[in-house]
Amino acid sequence: MKGRGPNKGGARHHENNRIYAHPLPLTFSDPSSNRTRPILGLLGLSRSQVINPHCEGYYDASTRSVWVVNQRDSEILWRRGFFGKGNLSRSEPSWFVRQVKDRQIRRVGSNASKMTSEELREKRRADRKQFKLDRAAAIAKVAAEAETIFETEGRVVVPALFGPQIPSGATWKPKTDESEPATDGNSDETEAIVKNTPDIEEALEDMEHLQLTLQEAFFLTWNFDCITILNPDTDEPLSLKDIWTSFQQVFLAPSTSISLTPVLEFDNPFLVHYAAYHHYRSLGWVVKTGLKFCVDYLLYKRGPVFTHAEFAIVVCPVYEDPQDQESSATNIQNASPFTWSWLSTINRANSQVMKTLVLAYVTIPAQCRLSKEILNSPACFAHYSVREVIVRRFIPARMRD
Amino acid sequence: MDDNLEKPTAELKAEAGDDLAEEDQSSGDEDQGLDWTKLMPKAARPVIPKRGDKEYEPSKKGGSGLQQHILQRSRNAMFEALRADRTISNKSLSYGTWHPSIARVSVTVARGTVMGTIGHSVPRETVMPNGNLKTQKRLELLPEEAIYLIERGSLLCWKESEMEYLNECIFESVSGSPMTVQQAYTEMIGKEDLTMDRYQVYAYLKRLGYAVTRTKPPSIFYPTAAPYPLSSTASFSPLSIVGRISALFSSWISKISFLFLRNTFNWWRPLQFSNWFKKDKNYAFIFRSLRFIPSGNKVPIYIPPETKLPLSPYEPFFNLYKPPTPFRKSAPPPPDYQMVVVNARTTPMPSLRELTAIYDNAPELLPPQRRVRNPPQAQGVSYKKSATNPNPNALPDTQSQKPDQSTASPSQSSEKSSIISGLASWFHRKPAPPPAKPQRKPNPFAVLRQGKKTAIIATVDAGTINIFRFAQGAFEVDPWF
Numbered sequence: 001m002k003g004r005g006p007n008k009g010g011a012r013h014h015e016n017n018r019i020y021a022h023p024l025p026l027t028f029s030d031p032s033s034n035r036t037r038p039i040l041g042l043l044g045l046s047r048s049q050v051i052n053p054h055c056e057g058y059y060d061a062s063t064r065s066v067w068v069v070n071q072r073d074s075e076i077l078w079r080r081g082f083f084g085k086g087n088l089s090r091s092e093p094s095w096f097v098r099q100v101k102d103r104q105i106r107r108v109g110s111n112a113s114k115m116t117s118e119e120l121r122e123k124r125r126a127d128r129k130q131f132k133l134d135r136a137a138a139i140a141k142v143a144a145e146a147e148t149i150f151e152t153e154g155r156v157v158v159p160a161l162f163g164p165q166i167p168s169g170a171t172w173k174p175k176t177d178e179s180e181p182a183t184d185g186n187s188d189e190t191e192a193i194v195k196n197t198p199d200i201e202e203a204l205e206d207m208e209h210l211q212l213t214l215q216e217a218f219f220l221t222w223n224f225d226c227i228t229i230l231n232p233d234t235d236e237p238l239s240l241k242d243i244w245t246s247f248q249q250v251f252l253a254p255s256t257s258i259s260l261t262p263v264l265e266f267d268n269p270f271l272v273h274y275a276a277y278h279h280y281r282s283l284g285w286v287v288k289t290g291l292k293f294c295v296d297y298l299l300y301k302r303g304p305v306f307t308h309a310e311f312a313i314v315v316c317p318v319y320e321d322p323q324d325q326e327s328s329a330t331n332i333q334n335a336s337p338f339t340w341s342w343l344s345t346i347n348r349a350n351s352q353v354m355k356t357l358v359l360a361y362v363t364i365p366a367q368c369r370l371s372k373e374i375l376n377s378p379a380c381f382a383h384y385s386v387r388e389v390i391v392r393r394f395i396p397a398r399m400r401d
Numbered sequence: 402m403d404d405n406l407e408k409p410t411a412e413l414k415a416e417a418g419d420d421l422a423e424e425d426q427s428s429g430d431e432d433q434g435l436d437w438t439k440l441m442p443k444a445a446r447p448v449i450p451k452r453g454d455k456e457y458e459p460s461k462k463g464g465s466g467l468q469q470h471i472l473q474r475s476r477n478a479m480f481e482a483l484r485a486d487r488t489i490s491n492k493s494l495s496y497g498t499w500h501p502s503i504a505r506v507s508v509t510v511a512r513g514t515v516m517g518t519i520g521h522s523v524p525r526e527t528v529m530p531n532g533n534l535k536t537q538k539r540l541e542l543l544p545e546e547a548i549y550l551i552e553r554g555s556l557l558c559w560k561e562s563e564m565e566y567l568n569e570c571i572f573e574s575v576s577g578s579p580m581t582v583q584q585a586y587t588e589m590i591g592k593e594d595l596t597m598d599r600y601q602v603y604a605y606l607k608r609l610g611y612a613v614t615r616t617k618p619p620s621i622f623y624p625t626a627a628p629y630p631l632s633s634t635a636s637f638s639p640l641s642i643v644g645r646i647s648a649l650f651s652s653w654i655s656k657i658s659f660l661f662l663r664n665t666f667n668w669w670r671p672l673q674f675s676n677w678f679k680k681d682k683n684y685a686f687i688f689r690s691l692r693f694i695p696s697g698n699k700v701p702i703y704i705p706p707e708t709k710l711p712l713s714p715y716e717p718f719f720n721l722y723k724p725p726t727p728f729r730k731s732a733p734p735p736p737d738y739q740m741v742v743v744n745a746r747t748t749p750m751p752s753l754r755e756l757t758a759i760y761d762n763a764p765e766l767l768p769p770q771r772r773v774r775n776p777p778q779a780q781g782v783s784y785k786k787s788a789t790n791p792n793p794n795a796l797p798d799t800q801s802q803k804p805d806q807s808t809a810s811p812s813q814s815s816e817k818s819s820i821i822s823g824l825a826s827w828f829h830r831k832p833a834p835p836p837a838k839p840q841r842k843p844n845p846f847a848v849l850r851q852g853k854k855t856a857i858i859a860t861v862d863a864g865t866i867n868i869f870r871f872a873q874g875a876f877e878v879d880p881w882f
Contacts, residue, residue: 023882028682046679143467150467158471223672223691240669275694282691284881301881310846318753321705337750340860344867356850358874361753366705379668385695385702388874389756390852396609396868399738401725 016305022080023284023302025226027051053080055220055227057212059238061250066217066229067209071096074210077227082286082303083220084210090118091288091304095208103204131172138166213289214247214270215277222378244378253329264375267317267330271375271384272362276315279360279386287313293355294346312355313388314346321366347391357391489554497542498577499585500561504592506547508540508556515555518612518728519546523622543619544589545603551585552604558585593619598861599718599742605866606740612722614730616739626720626733629764666693688882697877698853702754714748715741715755715858717762738857739763740868745860751871759856760873766854769847849876 030037030048040046055073057066068074068084074093077083086093094116101116115123143159150156162168212220212227220227221243228237238246251269252262273296280287286300290312298309317335319325325335350357365383374380493513497506508520522538529535542550550556559577580588590597606613618625667673672690674681681690704710720736722728741759751759852872859868 023684024687026687041679044679045677046682047677048679048682050674050682147467150470156467156470156474159467222669225670278691279694279696280876282688282694282880283876284688311849316753318702320703321708322710323705323708337752339749340745340862340867343750343869347869363700363702363753366703368705369703377668378671381668381694383695385700387696387698387700387753388876389753390850390872390874392850392870392872394857394868394870396606396611396721400610400723 020079020082020303020305023286024224025053025055025076025080025083025220026224027053027080052224052226057210057217057227057229058232059217059229059243059246060232061246063211064214064250066212066214066227068212068227069209071206073227077210077212077220082288082300082305083216084212085289086208087211088208089116090121092117093208093210094118096204096206099204127174130174131167131169134172135167142166214250215274218243218247218274219278219281241377245376248375251330264372265328265330266367266370266372266375266380267319267324267328267332267335267364269330269332271380272317272332272364273315275362275381275384276313276360276386278381280313293353294349295357296360298355299358308353309355311358312346312350313358313360316359316361318361318363319366320363321368324364324367343391347393351393359389359391361387361389487554493555495550495556496559497547497556498559498561499547499580499588501588501592502561504544504589506542506544506556506558508542511540513555515550515553516540518722518730519550521623521730523620543615544592544595545600548582548585548589548600549604549607551580552582560584560588594718596742596744598744601861601864602740602742602859602866603719606719606721610724612724612726612728612730612733614720614722614733614736616717616720616736624731624733627735629735685882688880692877692880697875698757698760698873702757710754713751713755713758714743715751715759715856717759718742735764738855741856741858743858743860745862745867748860751856751858756856756871756873760854763854763856766851768843769851770843845879848879849874 027050028048029051030046032040032047037046053073053076055068055077056070057068057073059066067087068077074084074086078092082091085091086095088095089098098116098118139159139161142165146157146159160166217227217229221229222240229243230237245264248264248268248270249262252265277287277297280297280299286303288298288300288304288309290296290298290309293312294314295312296315297313299311299313300309301307314334317332319328319335347357363385365380370380370383374383493515495508495512495516496510497508499506505523507525508516511520520540520542523541524536524538526534527537527539542556547556547558551558558580560580562577589595590600603613614626615623616626671693672687680686717739719740719742720733721738721740722733723737726734726737728734850872852874854873856871856873857868858871859866
């Protein structure tokens with residue numbers, strides 16, 4: 001939903017442009033003065049430096065994620081490239097803000113000016129429910145009128161399902177006057193509760209952390225070195241090599257003997273998904289999880305606060321050698337073609353929300369052409385490839401001219 | 402967004418209504434001559450009831466008087482429509498003979514405009530009245546064409562037979578035993594690669610007004626569609642020369658830089674900044690240097706030696722021509738679409754390799770055009786000439802000047818052909834005519850959604866047809882940074 005007034009929407013857009021000005025956690029600074037900068041620029045030189053925010057996060061193998069507990073770091077990673085998700089929020093970590101506001105409302109009884117996304121969603125859902133009730137009532141009213149005309153006059157009037165008397169999504173407006181007294185009544189009650197309970201607000205502590213998927217964490221640490229991943233047991237930073245192997249090992253079946261570490265495989269889900277994640281990130285998309293839409297990733301043009309996602313990505317691994325698939329112990333998802341009913345399911349779910357379904361095929365190198373040694377470093381990514389197929393329905397009746 | 406979701410009569414109704422309207426329209430178009438049903442008294446004329454809106458819900462007491470009344474009225478309309486006799490005008494009725502040995506129906510009397518896009522002529526040896534054998538051309542129908550015509554009442558069909566029948570004089574040209582619709586179905590399905598699924602797709606497309614032919618000619622006499630013009634198959638066209646050069650150039654650059662970087666590219670630290678240079682201190686540089694994972698459909702898919710890939714069920718079966726496309730059945734132009742037909746229950750979705758095989762023979766699509774709602778009046782004419790043509794049958798001016806162009810791409814929709822010829826003329830003539838208005842760049846999302854090439858696959862599940870298109874994506878071509 002866009003802002004109500006043009007001014008408000010514009011202001012919010014402007015505000016978002018300021019907050020989310022950087023597409024990546026790295027920023028640039030130029031210490032040179034205004035006079036020397038153009039001269040250096042002419043020579044293709046510049047004194048500007050890359051500023052690395054140096055964030056920290058804990059690797060959590062059981063949830064297959066990296067936890068960023070520091071508030072400053074969470075904010076940087078969210079605002080510069082929309083990395084991660086608050087574990088108590090739907091996207092941006094906003095639990096603390098919501099708690100503070102909640103308590104303010106309980107204490108003062110007034111609503112703070114800016115709503116968090118969770119609150120907006122609740123309001124939208126309530127509005128939608130009310131709209132459906134209103135519409136149903138209007139339709140029932142028209143039907144009842146038609147019924148009485150039929151019984152008294154014998155005239156047949158087909159009751160309308162839409163029209164001037166029945167609200168539509170475009171014409172329906174929430175009744176603000178009626179809804180407010182209701183919440184007032186509630187807050188009176190809660191106020192009473194708050195008055196009776198001892199004051200615990202002072203001790204409010206931010207319980208939320210930002211959780212990065214392994215793909216996000218590896219993307220940040222490998223390419224930009226802007227996050228240090230710590231071992232939660234020892235608080236010691238993990239080396240890039242440790243990260244590389246442990247991110248793959250969480251997806252492998254546990255080895256039978258303790259001393260033997262599991263052998264790395266080409267079809268590791270981490271590698272396949274990372275290749276797709278990295279590919280779309282490198283093209284400038286903001287890539288977020290698409291679990292709610294039956295897919296692996298969603299692609300946003302600038303980020304979720306600016307636009308809705310345009311594309312819904314399903315990662316489909318393709319074994320270069322079909323025999324590798326047969327002998328594999330991994331059983332990676334979506335490696336075999338879908339049934340048509342499943343394709344229809346995900347396509348329907350996504351076209352309903354105005355997203356285009358994309359199958360991102362990631363080829364898995366054949367074991368017969370490469371040694372497994374190459375899996376010991378990210379150099380193996382040179383042998384994977386990503387390509388996409390866009391799925392849409394074809395409706396001949398609409399394609400006639 | 403909410404509006405779309407909430408409206409009770411959003412899309413389904415429009416679609417359903419559409420289908421009916423289309424069916425009515427196409428059969429009306431094909432008859433052309435005097436429609437006798439229109440002269441019948443209104444009561445005897447079949448009226449197809451329009452599908453209406455769904456009632457919101459039954460009233461609580463169970464069907465009220467008004468609801469019962471409306472329901473009964475709709476039911477009566479349906480029975481009325483079903484009771485009516487199906488008739489056809491004598492002027493659009495054709496006659497033919499089914500020859501099971503060659504799986505063809507030979508047409509002895511061809512009438513009606515429906516025959517304009519159906520059938521092909523084949524030289525066959527026929528016995529002349531004087532007993533001599535003579536090779537004569539005759540019109541023959543494939544099984545799907547025959548069933549379609551028989552079912553819609555446009556063809557009376559006899560089965561070839563040795564037995565002598567006493568024929569009325571009107572049927573002197575046909576011999577054998579008359580066939581019913583059921584008989585046509587049982588005898589013709591299964592012949593000449595025709596399955597029930599394929600027939601259902603064929604009939605569906607025909608009813609919508611498409612001209613439909615086979616992609617793979619079933620015999621040497623079957624006319625083959627003209628190949629796609631070079632411009633659209635991307636070899637030596639003006640359109641793709643630019644693209645190819647730039648592709649070549651960029652691949653050359655990347656190769657060089659890859660060779661150059663191979664020693665310095667550190668896979669443990671892929672992104673490195675200089676201390677002093679200006680060029681790498683921006684986000685575009687960062688994103689560009691992150692693009693090192695091979696991507697795009699130009700990367701070949703490795704096939705290990707001695708691997709036998711299974712035979713693909715995904716081969717285009719039908720060629721489709723949109724109703725406005727000028728179509729000559731003796732020399733069909735390049736098709737507007739090619740369609741694969743599969744059974745949705747027994748065939749899984751195509752694999753990447755199967756899709757790639759289809760793309761290899763498919764033409765490259767032109768970038769989608771922005772729709773101009775209200776072109777400015779002053780520039781309207783010149784703009785339309787270069788971008789959109791209001792009349793799909795009229796050829797644009799540039800084409801009539803260049804006959805070679807008009808033969809090269811008559812099948813392309815007028816939009817496409819005008820662009821091709823526009824580009825061609827731009828390349829042929831040195832002083833290019835100044836465009837009245839610079840063409841707006843197409844919407845980047847529309848470009849991404851359309852992709853480079855397309856594969857259209859009809860899936861049939863017990864008579865229900867659902868058609869998908871799988872476009873070959875090219876996200877790597879136009880990144881955001």
